[in-house]
Amino acid sequence: xxxxxxxxxxxxxxxxxxxxTELAVVIxxxxxxxxxxxxxxxxxxxPSIFQLNRSHLSLLNELHFLAHNVVExxxxxxxxxxxxxxAEPSMQRLHLHVISKDFVSPCLxxxxxxxxxxxxLFVPFEKLVAQVEKDNCFTRFPKSLKDDLLATPLLCNQCxxxxxxxxxxxxxxxxxxxxxxxxxxxxxxxxxxxxDPKDYFRDELSRKLKDKKNFIIESDRAVVIKADFPKSxxxxxxxxxxxxxxxxxxxGDHLPLLDHLMDLAHEVIxxxxxxxxxxxxxxxxxxxxxxxxxxxxxxDDFYSVAMKRVRxxxxxxxxxxxxxxxxxxxxxxxxxxxxxxxxxxxxxxxxLPLHCNQCEFETxxxxxxxxxxxxxxxxxxxxxxxxxxxxxxxxxxETTSVSEDATSNASEIxxxxxxxxxxxxxxxxxxxxxxxxxxxYAEYVSGPPVNMMNIQNPNNPFRNTPPLNIKPLASPQPNHxxxxxxHGPRGAFFKPRGNMAPxxxxxxxxxxxxxxxxxxxxxxxxxxxxxxxxxxxxGYQPVGLGQAPMFxxxxxxxxxxxxxxxxxxxTNYLVHPTPxxxxxxxxxxxxxxxxxxxxxxxxxxxxxxxxxxxPNSISNQGNPTEKNLQNPNQSxxxxxxxxxxxxxxxKPQNPNQKSSQQKPNSNVNQPAQTQGV
DNA sequence: GTTCTAGAAC
DNA sequence: GTTCTAGAAC
Numbered sequence: 001x002x003x004x005x006x007x008x009x010x011x012x013x014x015x016x017x018x019x020x021t022e023l024a025v026v027i028x029x030x031x032x033x034x035x036x037x038x039x040x041x042x043x044x045x046x047p048s049i050f051q052l053n054r055s056h057l058s059l060l061n062e063l064h065f066l067a068h069n070v071v072e073x074x075x076x077x078x079x080x081x082x083x084x085x086x087a088e089p090s091m092q093r094l095h096l097h098v099i100s101k102d103f104v105s106p107c108l109x110x111x112x113x114x115x116x117x118x119x120x121l122f123v124p125f126e127k128l129v130a131q132v133e134k135d136n137c138f139t140r141f142p143k144s145l146k147d148d149l150l151a152t153p154l155l156c157n158q159c160x161x162x163x164x165x166x167x168x169x170x171x172x173x174x175x176x177x178x179x180x181x182x183x184x185x186x187x188x189x190x191x192x193x194x195x196d197p198k199d200y201f202r203d204e205l206s207r208k209l210k211d212k213k214n215f216i217i218e219s220d221r222a223v224v225i226k227a228d229f230p231k232s233x234x235x236x237x238x239x240x241x242x243x244x245x246x247x248x249x250x251x252g253d254h255l256p257l258l259d260h261l262m263d264l265a266h267e268v269i270x271x272x273x274x275x276x277x278x279x280x281x282x283x284x285x286x287x288x289x290x291x292x293x294x295x296x297x298x299x300d301d302f303y304s305v306a307m308k309r310v311r312x313x314x315x316x317x318x319x320x321x322x323x324x325x326x327x328x329x330x331x332x333x334x335x336x337x338x339x340x341x342x343x344x345x346x347x348x349x350x351x352l353p354l355h356c357n358q359c360e361f362e363t364x365x366x367x368x369x370x371x372x373x374x375x376x377x378x379x380x381x382x383x384x385x386x387x388x389x390x391x392x393x394x395x396x397x398e399t400t401s402v403s404e405d406a407t408s409n410a411s412e413i414x415x416x417x418x419x420x421x422x423x424x425x426x427x428x429x430x431x432x433x434x435x436x437x438x439x440x441y442a443e444y445v446s447g448p449p450v451n452m453m454n455i456q457n458p459n460n461p462f463r464n465t466p467p468l469n470i471k472p473l474a475s476p477q478p479n480h481x482x483x484x485x486x487h488g489p490r491g492a493f494f495k496p497r498g499n500m501a502p503x504x505x506x507x508x509x510x511x512x513x514x515x516x517x518x519x520x521x522x523x524x525x526x527x528x529x530x531x532x533x534x535x536x537x538x539g540y541q542p543v544g545l546g547q548a549p550m551f552x553x554x555x556x557x558x559x560x561x562x563x564x565x566x567x568x569x570x571t572n573y574l575v576h577p578t579p580x581x582x583x584x585x586x587x588x589x590x591x592x593x594x595x596x597x598x599x600x601x602x603x604x605x606x607x608x609x610x611x612x613x614x615p616n617s618i619s620n621q622g623n624p625t626e627k628n629l630q631n632p633n634q635s636x637x638x639x640x641x642x643x644x645x646x647x648x649x650x651k652p653q654n655p656n657q658k659s660s661q662q663k664p665n666s667n668v669n670q671p672a673q674t675q676g677v
Numbered sequence: 678g679t680t681c682t683a684g685a686a687c
Numbered sequence: 688g689t690t691c692t693a694g695a696a697c
Contacts, residue, residue, distance in 0.1 A: 003687060003688060031688070090688055109689090111682075165681060681696075687689085 006030075007091045011041050018070055023062050026070045029097075031107040033117060035177075036076055036100035040066045046094040049085050049128060049138045057132065064125055067098045076100065084124040086116055087141050087149075096125065101157060102177045104170075111166055112150055118157050119149045204228070205239050205292035217267055221260050224268045227298075229306040231316060233377075234272060234280070234299040238264045244293040247284045247327055252335040258328055261295045265324075268297055275299055283323040285315055286337070287345045295324065300357060303370075303377045310366055311349035317357055318348045 010016050011025050018038065019026040029037040040063045046052070052060070067083045083098050099117065108114065115121055123138075131138055141149075154163040158176050163169030208214065208225060216236065217224040227235040238261045244250065250258070265282050272280075281298050288294070298316065307313060314320060320340070330337050340348070353362040354369045358376050363369050 006688065029688095107689095167681075679697085682692105682694090684692095686691080 004090065004092045007039070007041065007093045007095060011043070011093070019066055019073065021062065021066065023059060024066055026066050026098075029099075032099075032105050033108045033113055034100040034103045034105050036071075036074060036081065036098070037105070038067075038070045038074075038098040040070070040096040040098060041093055047092050048089050048094055049087075049123070050140060052094070052128075052132050052138055053136045054132060057129065060125075060129055060132070063096045067096060067125070070098055082117070082122070082124065084122050085128055087121045087123050088116075088146055097122075102180075103157065103173050104177050108170060109166065111154060114154055114166065114169065115150050115152050118155070119152045121146065121149045202289060202291040205237070205290045205294060209239060209241060209292070216271075217264055219260065219264060221257060222264055224264050224297075227296075230298075231304050231307050231312055232299040232302050233304065234275060234297075235304070236265075236268050236297040238268075238295040238297060240293040242293070245291055246288045246293055247286060247322065247337045248339040249293070250327075250331055250337060252331055255328070255331055258324075258331065262324060262328075265295055265297045281316070281321075281323070283321050284327055286320055286322050286340050296321075301373065301377045301380070302357065303373050307366075307370065310352070310354065313354055313366065313369065314349050314351050317355070318351060320345065320348050 010027055010030065014020070016027040017025050018028060023044070024040055024042045026038055026040050029039050042059055042063065044059070046056070064083070067081075068078065071078050071081055080100050080102075081098055082101055083096065085094075085096060089095070097117075103114070103117070121141075128138055154166065154169045155161075156163065156169065156172055156176075158173075161172055163172055209223065212218075214225055215223045216226065221242065222238055222240050224236055224238050227237055240257060240261065242257065244254075262282065265280075266277075269277050269280050279299050279301070281296070281300055283296055284293075285296065296316075302313065302316065322337070327337060352364045354364065354366065355362045356369065356372055356376070358373075361369075361372050363372070
């Protein structure tokens with residue numbers, strides 16, 4: 001009978017293989033009688049169970065092992081399967097059935113199909129092995145027994161129901177499956193209902209530690225990460241690896257840990273070349289939401305879209321925020337930090353009025369305060385740029401002789417300084433804010449804009465997105481939601497994303513860039529990102545996308561990018577070819593990253609891809625300035641003796657040395673350190 | 678009349 | 688093993 005050799009033909013074709021070893025293969029049954037139905041066949045020419053003897057016991061174990069593996073590879077549960085042989089096989093070549101117990105399948109058509117799996121006509125693997133061990137063979141059933149078994153009434157395998165015919169049984173089985181699915185869903189819902197969803201988020205920092213994702217700095221005791229919902233332009237957390245919930249769990253023995261956290265805080269501040277250290281606050285929230293001790297390192301502008309609630313402001317600008325040196329002093333003196341009672345905490349969270357942290361302004365409206373902070377920030381940026389221009393002029397004057405060129409350059413710089421948008425504050429800030437509040441915020445309906453278009457801002461959510469493929473675009477095509485902003489507002493005004501869920505954790509390439517970061521960080525964890533994916537059994541090779549799938553993961557559902565670490569190209573940099581004599585706008589951005597940002601000009605402004613910098617988008621540019629040593633965070637703490645590594649770092653002596661600022665190995669694909677980590 | 682099954686053919 | 692179909696069962 002040629003048809004009885006079909007199985008042999010099947011295993012010859014490697015396309016059918018799910019798993020293959022030197023001894024056996026696993027294929028899917030061509031006419032599955034259940035949702036899962038696989039066959040494990042030896043490569044050796046063993047026609048059927050009737051040729052088996054004790055010498056085949058090790059082979060049988062191999063078949064059973066592969067049965068286990070195919071269940072795992074398919075992401076199914078072993079207990080939901082029955083594994084064995086037909087007592088009266090019809091196809092040539094020994095084959096072990098691995099079939100799920102649901103028996104829901106359009107291929108289940110006859111009484112014989114059912115009874116061959118649900119009577120003694122189905123010989124479980126263990127039963128066969130036991131008989132081969134005992135008798136050194138498996139004997140054929142008498143014909144009368146086979147006929148009787150085939151004639152057995154259609155008894156459900158999950159209850160005592162006896163079906164009058166196969167269609168009724170199939171309907172009954174489908175109901176069983178539906179009930180089980182429903183039960184499983186209900187179980188999951190109940191489980192979720194019992195679980196406070198907040199608890200999940202409270203553990204987020206612990207998960208980040210476990211996943212080793214997005215570490216800016218890592219040491220043996222702590223890591224530095226960006227805050228997910230930054231409340232300022234620069235907001236980092238130094239998270240302790242030790243399982244401590246908050247500062248109230250600390251005692252005198254933890255002082256070395258605190259010192260270490262502070263070291264890391266300084267290290268991340270050191271990386272912020274465009275912001276002076278005294279603009280950072282370092283401290284703990286006494287009553288923190290998160291389940292893991294973390295030290296905040298936050299710039300004092302508090303200018304952020306994430307600053308949405310009064311409690312957000314007060315959590316950093318009241319007793320709820322404990323500056324580092326206070327925490328250190330309390331632990332040194334009394335060996336513990338007292339918690340704040342829940343009532344007091346609520347009172348502090350909602351405390352009004354809101355006092356500006358930079359002047360005497362106060363208001364009861366967060367929106368007023370946000371606009372006020374925006375103006376502070378604008379003013380600070382303006383001063384920063386003026387100072388930068390002044391530094392340029394002074395450096396030029398320091399040159400041995402003031403040549404004509406230098407004079408003309410100086411006048412150019414001076415001109416730039418004059419042309420810079422000037423918005424002198426005719427009235428005090430708080431008066432302006434009050435006027436604005438009275439006249440409405442037509443321009444800032446959602447509060448003051450946050451500088452999310454500044455690609456150097458570490459809090460810019462689009463900062464590390466792959467570069468836009470800069471090509472002329474047709475008119476914008478609406479997406480499914482009709483929200484054009486969903487395409488990403490790079491270069492456009494940032495629009496708060498409403499109630500969208502927080503962004504998923506960034507992929508590995510969100511890591512700090514530049515050679516200096518690799519000295520300490522451990523971003524590439526091959527065991528997590530794929531090269532070290534758990535291997536299965538040394539002896540076999542699952543067949544699929546070329547790599548061993550993770551256990552419990554259905555074949556064919558893996559994205560190649562998930563298990564293979566291939567960092568995307570660095571962001572913000574040129575990816576499309578540019579003619580040699582032509583500097584593209586994106587190339588200019590690349591230059592900027594090395595501290596030589598080109599001046600904006602109207603021609604560039606007309607470029608479709610990049611808007612003219614607003615006052616908001618000029619921050620964090622230019623050469624590093626000498627740091628202010630009078631950082632209030634650095635006083636009263638044991639770090640005063642720390643040398644300021646940065647003060648003399650890369651400081652050019654004259655304009656001619658400017659090019660030496662670029663790192664020897666720098667190129668357009670290698671962002672400089674001034675990228676804000 | 679339709680549905681289901683068992684046996685023949687492959 | 689499946690598919691086809693005649694005939695039984697309803």
